[in-house]
Amino acid sequence: MSARSQLPTVRRQSTAFACFALLLSLAWLAPACAAAAPGRWVGAWYMAPQAVTTNPAAPGYLRAPTVDDATVRQIVRPTVSGTALRLHISNRFGSHALHLGAVTIGVARGVGALVPGTLRRVTFGGKPQVEIPPGGTVTSDPVDGPVMARRALAVSLYVPGRVHPRTWHKIAGRVNFLSVRGDHSRDVSGRAFGHRDTNVLWLDGVDVQAPGAWALVAIGDSVTDGMRATLNAQRRWPDDLSRRLRAAGIKHVAVLNAGISGNRLLHDSACYGTRLLARFRRDALHQHGVRAIIVLVGINDIDFGYTPHRRGLDCDAPHVKVTAGELIEGYRQLIVEAHAQGVRIYGATLTPASLPPAREAVRRKVNAWIRSSGAFDAVVDFDAALRDPAHPTRLLPRYDSGDHVHPSDAGYAEMARVVPLGLVRGIGG
Incomplete structure (x- = not known):
């Protein structure tokens, strides 16, 4: 059962003027001015x-x-x-x-x-x-x-x-x-x-009633969550992508951020949340109006198998050394689930993280498969966008936040810039 919010009393003769003023200054209109038109709900904001x-x-x-x-x-x-x-x-x-x-x-x-x-x-x-x-x-x-x-x-x-x-x-x-x-x-x-x-x-x-709109979900780890982006500035790459879409006149597409810092594709963590394979339906496929998903995950799976064990709370446990084949099988499961629901799923290449040689070899194998297998509906090549051509295992200095893993604000903006607009144009609501 739906109920309208309670509002201050507005005299009928002043309603038109009040509505006009609210639209100009607040962009938040009272029901006295316009009731919600029939339409479909679409996810407009999310935090996993x-x-x-x-x-x-x-x-x-x-x-x-x-x-x-x-x-x-x-x-x-x-x-x-x-x-x-x-x-x-x-x-x-x-x-x-x-x-x-x-x-x-x-x-x-x-x-x-x-x-x-x-x-x-x-x-x-x-x-x-x-x-x-x-x-x-x-x-x-x-x-x-x-x-x-x-x-x-x-x-x-x-x-x-x-x-x-x-x-x-x-x-x-x-x-x-x-x-x-x-x-x-x-x-x-x-x-x-x-x-x-x-x-x-x-x-x-937060859902918004928006006829004809649909949602794109960005799901992954800290690079999607926006680790080390400037606080309060909305500089995570999904934020930048949302602004870019609107600037290009694509105003009917919501961008939802379902990133969790430290998250892995294959294993749960006491600190970094349920593995992406297990949360994929809840955090991506069950979003209202979802039509497409960009997946960027795997770097923590590769890295945490080698991190030192800690007494007490060990956030990186279990310390499992994963192979490229195991990650690829995980991606295939996501693809099957998305396609079963009629949702397009785009694979993003893993960004440089200054990994030691054994771990870097796994990252390269995974990226090669993402680019060449044709398993995803399309590829978003974040690795190519951010890597240093002279040192491809590293982030380009201007795109490095300083920890050699997470992008700077400029790096996040570049990630948003390289998402092909053709991946969202033409998808119906």
Whole structure:
């Protein structure tokens, strides 16, 4: 059952002027101006959920902040425009029910604040509160009113009681906010949100009602997750790709980032999430409106078999030395699953990571197969775009963030630039 968000009363004679002003200044329109037109939902923003490790040896940066009768405010940027939106909130890895006392959304402004007049309550089956059972996910009622692609929105979740989050996305790529005690979901000023974090708690995704639109999912490891990209700048390669598509007039394609830093194709990790083979359906194929997927994964599979064992929490375990053949078999499984659902799947070559010779040989074999096998529907050659021609095992210096594995902002922009636009043109919604 859907329910419209509650809005301030607007006099009928002033509705036309108010709507015009809101469209110009806020790009967020009240239902009094336009109700959501019938249309299909499409995923417009996503962060792949991960389990928060409960290992007592986990360092602080692997521990989610405790939420003690407080409000979490998180910033999202839908990548396609539409007539309404809805939220997905996940307790997928929780061991106890998650109770939300209030949820709101509004246009973000500054540090934790909202643009006045844009705050909307979010309901679930017509109710302002919701309880999510362990392992569950809920979808909100639609919030009507036009949504502008890439306009920052603030989603606020009031969590009564003391909660230790077990479902998060560790690297948000931006700053999010936690309030002092109490329900501050309707705080427009942002003054209550003094604590800052760079992760996402519980928020699973945002759908937009957008007839004719469809979603491209970028799935992989830290290079897709945007490790070492400039914080708050939206400089991950899927962000750059979204901007590039819109600049080229391709405004009906949403770009969803399903990267998880440290993720592997073949093996789970206590810190880096479920293996991509196991999460592929949830994080890619089950996205609303998905029509194409770009897969970039495998470098951690190659590398972690050689990293030293650690006492206590060993994030790189299991230390399995994988072969090119094993990775190729994993890619073939992804291809079969995507094609069974009628989704195109594009293989991306593994980028240079300054690997020692034995590991580099596996990377080259994998890339040769991706380029020549014809198994994927198309190839996105990130390796060729970023490698140093004089030293092909390394990133070109201007594309190196400094750790010789993750691209710089310029490197991420180059990755977006080499995605052929023909891979998205002509795909129907």
